[in-house]
Amino acid sequence: MLHVQIVEPHADKRAAIKKMVQGMGHIVVGEACDREEALRLMEQGWPTLLLTDLMLPRLEGLALVRQVYEQRIPVVTIILSDSTRFDYVRQSMQAGAIDYLQKPVKGExxxxxxxxxxxxxxxxxxxHREFVQAQQFFERLDLLQPGEFIERHAEMIRSMQSFEGGQQGERLGLFRLLYAxxxxxxxxxGLEFDEPFSWEGEDEAVAYFQRLCEFWIAQSASPADSSVKLNVKRACDYIRENYRSDHTLAEVSERFGMSISYFSVQFKKYTGYSFVNYLNRVRIEKAKELLLQPNHKIYEVAGEVGYDTLQYFNRVFKQHVHMTPGEYRRSLGI
Structure with a gap:
């Protein structure tokens, strides 16, 4: 079953096409009379098929189909036209249309x-699976507390990045529709997010949506403070559970759906420490526990808590404990 958007300037012809499409078991999700309205409806309804008149007028239908193709928007296109000119047919096929039907359209x-x-x-x-998930997200937008909103939004972005069979150009097409x-x-x-969207690549798109997400929270009437604090707590729990692994601010902030700058500020606000300082504190506290066991050599302890070199471990340990690991042991009579 197709979700069809019909673009036809004449209401009577549009109604006739709609009746035919519905009679063939498909759903009409939008009707437009010109290119501008068609784009707006596409942004809202996300059809699987665009059935458009060629002219609209002035070949606007062809321009619409070409735009869908060039921006890799995952929508199939069919053109309807009163003209049989070969160059129009050729341009339609080059623009990605799968068919060119002459009007009045015959049922078969x-x-x-x-x-x-x-x-x-x-x-x-x-x-289109991503469309459905995104639509569900927006339908629940006003019900989501900020912490859950950040989490769900990040899940949606990650899913769009990795949907099955998606090529980079197609994923950017999804991001364009999400942007719209x-x-x-x-x-x-009545809100306006002024920052221009970057089409350079996926990383830039993801960073843009993180900042837009933060803008939404800042403008939302819901109290964001407690929910963001909960997300920072989850990040702290994640660090404590995975302190042996190499972590970066970028990796952890992305995992919890925030931009690097926003996460860094919120993390320092709620923990009192920078991200790196907090990670090192967790590791050093674990190292102190391991150093209480005489059978553990100091270089083994360094590796156990995530440090690649003994020299770096010694330096970080001394910064936090004000003595080297060996001095720490001797101070405890070990």
Whole structure:
């Protein structure tokens, strides 16, 4: 079953096409009369098939299809036209349309085209699964406390980054639709996030959405403080459970759905320590426990708590305990 958006400037023709599409067992999720309205509806409804008139006028339908193709938006496109000009057909195919149907559209021709569209939609299956998950996220937006909001938003972004079969260009297409959806939501709330979106690559897109997420929390009427504090506590628990592994500020902040700068500020606010200082404190406290066991050599303790070299371990230990590991042991009579 296809989720179809119909773009046709004439209401009577649009109604006729809608009736045919629905009669063939598909769902019409949007109707538009021009390119601008079509883009807006696509951002809100995320169809699987775009069925558009060629002109709209002035070849706007062709421009719409070309935009979908160039931005790797995972939507199948079919063009309807009164014209049989070969150059229009050729340009439509070059723009990624899977079919070019002459108006008035005959039922059997449309049925065959929709069957081809269903076959092509299979290639976008992973992307449309992401659409469903994202739509569920936005439907629950006002019910999410800030901590849960950060967590769910980060999960959505990670899922879009790794959806099955996704190539980088297609994932950026998903991010473009997510960008449009977010700004539609913000506009409805009278909010404006001025920062321009970067199309350079996935890392830039992910960082952008982290900052947008933080903007939403800052503007939200819900009290964010306790929920963000809970997320920082989860980060601390994660560090204490995985202190042996090499951790970076970037890795842990991404895991908990925050940008590096925001996470760094909030972490220092709620723990009193910088990220690196906190990690070292956890490791050194564990090292002190291990040093109480005489059978553990100092270099073994260093490796056990995540330090690659004995020299670095000695230096960090002395910074925190004001004595070397050997001096610490002797002070305890070990």
């Amino acid at each position: 021709e449309l049925r065959r085209a929709l069957r081809r569209a269903e076959e092509r939609v299979v290639y976008f299956h992973g992307a 959806k977010w700004h539609y939501i913000l506009k409805k709330r």
